[in-house]
Amino acid sequence: MAEPKQNTLFVSTLAKGLQILRAFDETHTELSLTELAKITALEKSAVQRLANTLHLEGMLDKDPTTRRYRPSHAWLELAYSYYWSNPLVAHAMPKLIDLSQRIGETVNLAELSGSRVIYSARLPCTRTIFAASIPGRTVPALNTSSGQAILATLPRHEREAAIRDWPLHEYTSRTTLDRAEIADQIEQVIQTGYAITQNQMILGEIAVACAIRGPSSIGVAAVQCSISTHHWDEARIKSEILPWLLDAANAISPTLRP
Amino acid sequence: MAEPKQNTLFVSTLAKGLQILRAFDETHTELSLTELAKITALEKSAVQRLANTLHLEGMLDKDPTTRRYRPSHAWLELAYSYYWSNPLVAHAMPKLIDLSQRIGETVNLAELSGSRVIYSARLPCTRTIFAASIPGRTVPALNTSSGQAILATLPRHEREAAIRDWPLHEYTSRTTLDRAEIADQIEQVIQTGYAITQNQMILGEIAVACAIRGPSSIGVAAVQCSISTHHWDEARIKSEILPWLLDAANAISPTLRP
DNA sequence: GCTGCAGTTATCATATAATGATACCAAGCA
DNA sequence: TGCTTGGTATCATTATATGATAACTGCAGC
Known part of the structure; x- marks a missing residue:
């Protein structure tokens, strides 16, 4: 949609999910839904669904009180797999x-x-x-x-x-x-x-x-x-x-x- | 579909993409399309699309001769973000x-x-x-x-x-x-x-x-x-x-x- | 205690975008 | 050469992601 080029071998939903992951960095250590939406320039609803999915899949931790998301331990486990590869x-x-x-x-x-x-x-x-x-x-x-x-x-x-x-x-x-x-x-x-x-x-x-x-x-x-x-x-x-x-x-x- | 339960707040396409990432571990350090399909129990076509997307997004490296995928440096960068969080x-x-x-x-x-x-x-x-x-x-x-x-x-x-x-x-x-x-x-x-x-x-x-x-x-x-x-x-x-x-x-x- | 605001959660009709079957191709092997 | 295995490309179909909107929650100011 906003993406300039997408053929049938490109799953844009997955790419959007990765955008959420990459929104976290040195300065953005924990993010709310609205902040994620701002950074990724995705629809509020899309961010809600994607972040929720990542949370259920164990890729994002969610602070129960502030509702903010943080990288989970799974991010370190990915690094572990990288090291083996x-x-x-x-x-x-x-x-x-x-x-x-x-x-x-x-x-x-x-x-x-x-x-x-x-x-x-x-x-x-x-x-x-x-x-x-x-x-x-x-x-x-x-x-x-x-x-x-x-x-x-x-x-x-x-x-x-x-x-x-x-x-x-x-x-x-x-x-x-x-x-x-x-x-x-x-x-x-x-x-x-x-x-x-x-x-x-x-x-x-x-x-x-x-x-x-x-x-x-x-x-x-x-x-x-x-x-x-x-x-x-x-x-x-x-x-x-x-x-x-x-x-x-x-x-x-x-x-x-x- | 195969998933037991999915409401409208769960993006199954993203979850499938994560399955691809998690297929890599100590023993599976580089994987071909068919191996990925076997491990994740996803359709061959789906794996093709998802792996291709991850590759284009810089999350998977692809050996140009063997066509096999490997975790990319991005996996380490995720760990870096985790550390800051x-x-x-x-x-x-x-x-x-x-x-x-x-x-x-x-x-x-x-x-x-x-x-x-x-x-x-x-x-x-x-x-x-x-x-x-x-x-x-x-x-x-x-x-x-x-x-x-x-x-x-x-x-x-x-x-x-x-x-x-x-x-x-x-x-x-x-x-x-x-x-x-x-x-x-x-x-x-x-x-x-x-x-x-x-x-x-x-x-x-x-x-x-x-x-x-x-x-x-x-x-x-x-x-x-x-x-x-x-x-x-x-x-x-x-x-x-x-x-x-x-x-x-x-x-x-x-x-x-x- | 009420009112308004900002942010999160839930719902739903719609059509876009993921799907999976199948066909095509290239490489390795007998 | 013919066969097999695995990667790549195409396409019609509809399941699934979408985004607008509504309901809810907590908080700050008055």
């Missing part, structure tokens, strides 16, 4: 644990997802902001050391297109928004084999990343360390963390070839 | 990180979900089986130290009903299946304030748990430590781990009161 995490996990124990700092596994990077495993070792301690977060690839590490492994024209077209987001006052500068950084990564960025996501953070390579040595993911500038400087990171990081990434890579 | 994890995370750093062993956050327990945060410190290192896993509450720790905080009649009715699953040859014995263990927990079990989920594992209490001091979750029997005995766990564990659980509890 993606061999990368299973292969990487033991090595990530070893790495985090060895260096005593936060270790992340980041996968490329379109033009963004998604953190699929996180092993926090120090207190940090909430968003950095839970899996599932996505950020623009160009903004992160992980994204740069992966981009550096792509064929030249793909890489250049990405640097030109992929979105950026200004997370801090010092986030790099200059694409030429990012191109330079990635050129560096190609030479050195690792990416290092500062103050991109939060101030006072250094992130080092190294690509995990799949078949034909294209990067499919990255191992990343997030370190506070208060206790570490770049030189010490390069001497004490980087070797282990490269080691871990290289150890994970071969297990991915079929 | 549940303040428990945000409150607990810093204390869980401190705890895992202090004792150097795996720390989990477990929430009660019906008659099961779901691990919503995991901080693995040693190599372990894959299922124990990723969030979203659910296990019968009666089988776990976390579940027992939470049950011990419930009013007597609820507790007794749970011990009598809730399901059990024999994960190892030494999993406790005797409900009287479980009742005794929980009685212990009420006295001591913590639960300790051995060889329940995997052989060679000791699990210690302590309830996190919400308003009216009913347990809503538990902090749990999973330790290998090869390096620790029960006495040492009680003297070196338990105090910190109790501490962490008690520190998290007050932040939950409104």
Whole structure:
């Protein structure tokens, strides 16, 4: 109806149901019917039926007094199924644990997802902001050391297109928004084999990343360390963390070839 | 149609779409159309349409050569939204990180979900089986130290009903299946304030748990430590781990009161 | 205590959109 | 080549989602 294009192989009712699920995010943690209707731009009645269905199916919890809906535990169970379907995490996990124990700092596994990077495993070792301690977060690839590490492994024209077209987001006052500068950084990564960025996501953070390579040595993911500038400087990171990081990434890579 | 009961507030098409999502689990990590049809007991045509819709909406990845579907990154993003909607994890995370750093062993956050327990945060410190290192896993509450720790905080009649009715699953040859014995263990927990079990989920594992209490001091979750029997005995766990564990659980509890 | 408002829940006639049967195609195998 | 299995496409039919509207509930202001 409002959808521009729908053939007989597209079930628009299901798509609307997914819209309801996706209405929940960092800022919308619980939603009433009318709020859902506003966000999704669906009819009030439609939202009522869809939300009710999701509730009966166990996908939404409903506060009995406020009548507001919240994501249910089922959302975590879906993540659990995802983990089983993606061999990368299973292969990487033991090595990530070893790495985090060895260096005593936060270790992340980041996968490329379109033009963004998604953190699929996180092993926090120090207190940090909430968003950095839970899996599932996505950020623009160009903004992160992980994204740069992966981009550096792509064929030249793909890489250049990405640097030109992929979105950026200004997370801090010092986030790099200059694409030429990012191109330079990635050129560096190609030479050195690792990416290092500062103050991109939060101030006072250094992130080092190294690509995990799949078949034909294209990067499919990255191992990343997030370190506070208060206790570490770049030189010490390069001497004490980087070797282990490269080691871990290289150890994970071969297990991915079929 | 096949559904026993459906009023006008229930959108069965959406429910069928969710069936497709839930067809994926530990053992079904990628599924073809026909397999999906078999598992969900839906018409071949229906599965074709629903899976295609989920694919177009970014909820399912499709292998271009095998034509098989797999959970997409979106499943992790849903988990991310869940985390924001549940303040428990945000409150607990810093204390869980401190705890895992202090004792150097795996720390989990477990929430009660019906008659099961779901691990919503995991901080693995040693190599372990894959299922124990990723969030979203659910296990019968009666089988776990976390579940027992939470049950011990419930009013007597609820507790007794749970011990009598809730399901059990024999994960190892030494999993406790005797409900009287479980009742005794929980009685212990009420006295001591913590639960300790051995060889329940995997052989060679000791699990210690302590309830996190919400308003009216009913347990809503538990902090749990999973330790290998090869390096620790029960006495040492009680003297070196338990105090910190109790501490962490008690520190998290007050932040939950409104 | 009444009145009005905002939001949720329930009802129902209508036609849109999901349905499922069937036909078509491609790949793998004997 | 012919057969089987599984994926893709088409289409008439009507079951099912739709959205307008009405009934209900709780709350705030006066």
